[in-house]
Amino acid sequence: MAQMTMIQAITDALRVELKNDENVLVFGEDVGQNGGVFRATEGLQAEFGEDRVFDTPLAESGIGGLAIGLATQGFRPVPEIQFFGFVYEVMDSISGQMARMRYRSGNTMNAPITIRSPFGGGVHTPEMHADSLEGLMAQQPGLKVVIPSNPYDAKGLLISSIRDNDPVIFLEHMKLYRSFRDEVPEEAYEVELGKAKVTREGTDVTLIAYGAMVQASVKAAEELEKNGVSAEVIDLRTVAPLDIDTIVESVKKTGRVVVVQEAQRVAGIAAQIVAEIQERAILHLEAPVLRVTAPDTVYAFTQAEEVWLPNHNDIVEKVNDVINY
Amino acid sequence: MTKHKEIGLSDQAVVDMYRIALTARRLDERMWLLNRAGKIPFLVSCQGQEVQQVAAAFALERGKDYTAPYYRDVGVVLALGMSVQDLMLQAYAKAEDPNSGGRQMPGHFGSKKLKMLSGSSPVTTQVPHAVGIGLACKMRGEDAISFVTLGEGSTNQGDFHEGANFAAVHKLPVIIMVENNQYAISISLKQQVACEKISDRAVGYGMVGETVDGNDPFAVYQAIKTASQRARNGEGPSLVEAISYRLTPHSSDDDDLTYRTAEEVREAKAKDGLLSFKKYLKENNLLSDKKEEELEAAIKKEIDLANEYAEAAPSPDPDTLYQGVYQ
Numbered sequence: 001m002a003q004m005t006m007i008q009a010i011t012d013a014l015r016v017e018l019k020n021d022e023n024v025l026v027f028g029e030d031v032g033q034n035g036g037v038f039r040a041t042e043g044l045q046a047e048f049g050e051d052r053v054f055d056t057p058l059a060e061s062g063i064g065g066l067a068i069g070l071a072t073q074g075f076r077p078v079p080e081i082q083f084f085g086f087v088y089e090v091m092d093s094i095s096g097q098m099a100r101m102r103y104r105s106g107n108t109m110n111a112p113i114t115i116r117s118p119f120g121g122g123v124h125t126p127e128m129h130a131d132s133l134e135g136l137m138a139q140q141p142g143l144k145v146v147i148p149s150n151p152y153d154a155k156g157l158l159i160s161s162i163r164d165n166d167p168v169i170f171l172e173h174m175k176l177y178r179s180f181r182d183e184v185p186e187e188a189y190e191v192e193l194g195k196a197k198v199t200r201e202g203t204d205v206t207l208i209a210y211g212a213m214v215q216a217s218v219k220a221a222e223e224l225e226k227n228g229v230s231a232e233v234i235d236l237r238t239v240a241p242l243d244i245d246t247i248v249e250s251v252k253k254t255g256r257v258v259v260v261q262e263a264q265r266v267a268g269i270a271a272q273i274v275a276e277i278q279e280r281a282i283l284h285l286e287a288p289v290l291r292v293t294a295p296d297t298v299y300a301f302t303q304a305e306e307v308w309l310p311n312h313n314d315i316v317e318k319v320n321d322v323i324n325y
Numbered sequence: 326m327t328k329h330k331e332i333g334l335s336d337q338a339v340v341d342m343y344r345i346a347l348t349a350r351r352l353d354e355r356m357w358l359l360n361r362a363g364k365i366p367f368l369v370s371c372q373g374q375e376v377q378q379v380a381a382a383f384a385l386e387r388g389k390d391y392t393a394p395y396y397r398d399v400g401v402v403l404a405l406g407m408s409v410q411d412l413m414l415q416a417y418a419k420a421e422d423p424n425s426g427g428r429q430m431p432g433h434f435g436s437k438k439l440k441m442l443s444g445s446s447p448v449t450t451q452v453p454h455a456v457g458i459g460l461a462c463k464m465r466g467e468d469a470i471s472f473v474t475l476g477e478g479s480t481n482q483g484d485f486h487e488g489a490n491f492a493a494v495h496k497l498p499v500i501i502m503v504e505n506n507q508y509a510i511s512i513s514l515k516q517q518v519a520c521e522k523i524s525d526r527a528v529g530y531g532m533v534g535e536t537v538d539g540n541d542p543f544a545v546y547q548a549i550k551t552a553s554q555r556a557r558n559g560e561g562p563s564l565v566e567a568i569s570y571r572l573t574p575h576s577s578d579d580d581d582l583t584y585r586t587a588e589e590v591r592e593a594k595a596k597d598g599l600l601s602f603k604k605y606l607k608e609n610n611l612l613s614d615k616k617e618e619e620l621e622a623a624i625k626k627e628i629d630l631a632n633e634y635a636e637a638a639p640s641p642d643p644d645t646l647y648q649g650v651y652q
């Protein structure tokens with residue numbers, strides 16, 4: 001075991017899989033000698049050579065298309081999109097092409113691609129560098145969308161994503177990259193895709209979150225504890241497909257739910273969860289399911305970032321609303 | 326006859342060009358200090374490209390032509406009328422910042438008044454936008470042209486191809502200037518393209534392509550002037566490549582020594598266009614040592630005042646969050 005930050009755990013997962021499977025390829029803008037703008041691929045080109053870890057020209061659509069061609073030939077590409085806000089440049093490759101390869105080839109071809117990309121707010125990077133676009137990805141059948149909240153999960157989820165036979169969008173919250181360390185095993189291990197984790201057990205209310213909002217939810221739960229409210233926290237880990245069973249089981253226990261997402265309110269993961277809960281467990285509910293989200297504006301300018309981003313106080317407030325309903 | 330007179334530039338014009346290029350450099354240097362002191366969050370630098378930027382802007386009809394600059398174009402935007410104070414306000418992301426009221430990434434210039442399109446972070450998106458502006462000029466029968474810049478790495482995006490092709494098919498009044506500074510963050514030119522010159526790509530679109538030394542203000546001025554004449558005459562777009570070198574790391578978050586050597590940077594600094602421009606002015610008695618001193622002092626004062634003003638200026642109010650999402 002070693003103490004690792006989330007970004008170290010990610011680099012470690014890439015290293016482990018590059019070593020395990022010669023078909024794994026890592027490529028993207030500045031991922032080679034430079035080791036990535038966030039240093040996620042640091043040292044990998046030196047260790048595995050320029051054929052396995054390489055820089056591409058500045059062209060995301062080309063990166064996505066290249067990955068598809070390679071994937072159909074038995075490779076397991078792990079391309080990086082430098083910031084997830086730039087995914088629009090490669091949307092057709094992702095949603096139009098790789099997500100549908102299996103379906104439209106009558107299940108004879110597939111695209112085992114893992115697209116890694118940093119995203120998320122709170123690090124003062126406005127104008128498309130911070131957007132949470134997982135909802136957009138989750139809407140495309142054929143894609144899996146994975147968002148780790150801690151170093152241990154990040155490594156295991158990334159390894160599972162690379163080994164998965166379908167395309168995975170693996171989103172790395174920038175604020176979590178270096179904010180804390182975890183015990184992370186040095187060998188390969190998997191964390192199952194599509195499986196949420198109950199991070200904290202509780203009986204009065206369920207908080208459902210992912211990415212950086214898991215920490216905020218845990219912090220809220222600790223505050224609530226002081227006032228005698230026992231909150232359960234579910235870390236989704238995979239936002240598409242959703243682990244409905246874990247969610248419904250918890251809802252049946254607590255009868256009260258607050259769903260937390262950093263993304264704007266409209267048409268997101270939280271809205272989907274609310275819909276699933278009311279379809280499957282409405283008779284277990286003691287109060288409406290509430291959401292904590294960012295407001296429906298373009299990602300906030302720096303001075304408004306702290307106001308815009310949901311935090312533990314917002315969560316505590318909503319929990320009080322469902323408790324006092 | 327002196328070189329600048331030969332191409333139709335007055336003594337005053339070349340002195341002005343130099344002053345603006347030098348202002349861009351000094352402003353950029355100050356911003357590095359402010360960034361390292363923790364006062365401004367982020368910086369993407371113009372150093373090494375000021376001369377070509379100012380020379381190109383001088384070849385336009387300022388006030389009439391449209392521009393879609395990219396994030397290094399401090400020289401372009403200063404020459405087009407943005408002030409040092411405006412640039413400081415955007416660096417501090419203050420409410421009064423005329424580019425965006427503090428909403429944009431630093432270096433994402435834009436001004437309705439100056440006919441300068443607000444740029445977005447994904448590189449090269451400005452190319453088809455500028456082509457659309459070129460089409461609008463043509464449809465309105467306006468004499469104006471549309472000038473757009475981007476880095477050489479950015480020419481590998483699909484938007485470059487799609488914009489350039491449309492502009493050529495419709496013979497639009499567009500100039501695409503590629504500022505080739507040899508790197509796209511860490512990726513060197515030869516890892517990005519296999520053609521010898523970026524301007525070679527023009528042939529494929531059926532437009533004129535030209536490569537010039539970006540450190541030579543007169544070569545750049547002349548290339549853009551000629552391209553603008555073609556554009557105004559209805560002869561269509563041009564691709565001008567200006568070659569220079571990025572003298573700083575990619576941005577304030579980058580460590581360039583992970584992918585290039587200090588020696589390479591030192592060599593490039595010796596060829597800095599700002600130095601040769603100054604030498605030219607001195608040789609032609611357009612700049613004395615005394616005048617140079619005065620110029621440096623005046624620029625320093627302008628930057629000091631702008632900095633003081635911008636630092637003290639109010640930040641945008643979080644209550645304005647919803648403004649500008651919809652009408």
Ligand SMILES: Cc1ncc(C[n+]2csc(CCOP(=O)(O)OP(=O)(O)O)c2C)c(N)n1
Pocket residue numbers: 029058060082083086089397446447448475476477478479480504506508509510571575
């Ligand atoms: C679509 C897109 N992908 C990636 C980036 C991140 N990025 C910002 S600048 C840059 C390099 C640009 O290189 P070049 O076009 O040569 O311009 P330079 O910065 O050298 O002036 C990259 C990769 C981006 N802004 N947009």
Ligand SMILES: [Mg+2]
Pocket residue numbers: 476477478504505506507508509510
């Ligand atoms: Mg460049």
